[in-house]
Amino acid sequence: MSQQLVWFRNDLRIKDNPALFHACQAGQSVTAIYIATPHQWKKHDDASVKIDFWRRNLSELQQSLTKLNINLHFFEVNSYQQIPDLIATICQQWQINQLYFNQEYQANEQQRDKAVMERCQKIGLPYQHYHDQLLIPPASLRTKAGTPYKVFTPFSKLARQHLLNSFHVHPTPNPCKKIAVEPLKQQCDLMDISWPTVSKSLRDFWPAGEQKAMAQLTSFCQQPIRSYDNNRNLPAIAGTSRLSPYLASGIISIHQCWQASEQFGEANADIHIWQNELLWREFYKHTLIDYPQVSKHKPWKIQTELIEWRRDDEQLSAWQQGKTGFPLIDAAMRQLLARGWMHNRLRMIVAMFLTKHLLIDWRLGERWFMQHLIDGDLAANNGGWQWCASTGTDAVPYFRIFNPVTQSQRFDPTGTFIRHYLPELAHLSDKDIHLPNVKNKPENYPAAIVDLKVCRLRALSVFKQLKQDVN
DNA sequence: TGAAATGTTGGGGCG
């Protein structure tokens, strides 16, 4: 009897999962595996909230797969280097006919998969892999000069054109033929893996499972998307999709998101803007593939390496803990710690404050985000940080510096968001809450750690100097 | 997907 093996990684779903779909089409029976790497998670300081989210989603996935008569088996290894051996053993023991997986594009994962494919060739095991994480396959969008896009707008125009012609969502597979494989000694139970512990409130805030993700997508596309242009910038309103955690772990596919945005509403400006957000994700992922040096923490604009970022542990810590004395910044940073997530507008504001006003290296902010975000994605996070730091592709011009107080007045005019995360300021008036003065500032709230005007001028002069030095 | 500095205009107070 023919047997297929599906290797799940960052695609923890059964709907629109190319590897799973094709495995089910090809074989009478299908078995699935997941290989956990807790040592790597620790080494890379991955966010506990994200790892815990994987655990919960794996449990959901296991149940959904059971309904398709597919068993999901768990393994644990110390490093990626052990994976080729492990997969070879599994395939031999279980007499697998073919291996299926969806591609990942980060350097370490590419290296891991290359080693696995080489091993498969050696032992004569066929394998199939599929594009999945992107709307458009890597390296297929090029300028007339044949180079990768460096600017978002032309990239997005071509991407939309491309999507008109080729767009595909895979149907959910039908149940396979049942098969029981012999348990291997390397195998473990989901709960045997050393998962990090995470508070109940955090777990409750981000329910796991494909059904929850689909429900979120559907409800977003029925209502909030219609006022997206207005509401997406207001942190006190649930105006954004809040799908990023599900997208980052593949609980939902980018194709499902795009399809839903087209299905649920007539084409209008609001939907177009949300689609652009999906295309920014696309743009940054393509950029990371085309310019792999950015994943090694090099700035995309290499000349910005000359910037002498300030080292100031006290200010960095104040930023991290939400104790800068600028209410919107502090509320945002506390939202990150409380929810494992931050509103997109706020991500820009706090990143701009760290990189421009404090003039602290964007890589430190990038790292802090990855350590705490449930939706932490290398490409999107790096792209966003380099946008704010003016070191990236199509980045914000260095002189366009957000004033955190002005942004607060504009996007949280009644201080509703600030009051929620900074109860010590709740009694202040709508006017005072954006920057308490000496008279009304409570004792337990810090005074502003810097003078915005002075810091702005300092950032301007550093970047202006860089421009002169380079020319 | 800014903000601050600088420039321009026009209405009203006032001598």
Place this chain on the structure above:
DNA sequence: ACGCCCCAACATTTC
């Protein structure tokens, strides 16, 4: 009635 000044409101430029 007229010129002058003030300054808010808006526009443009600069970083």
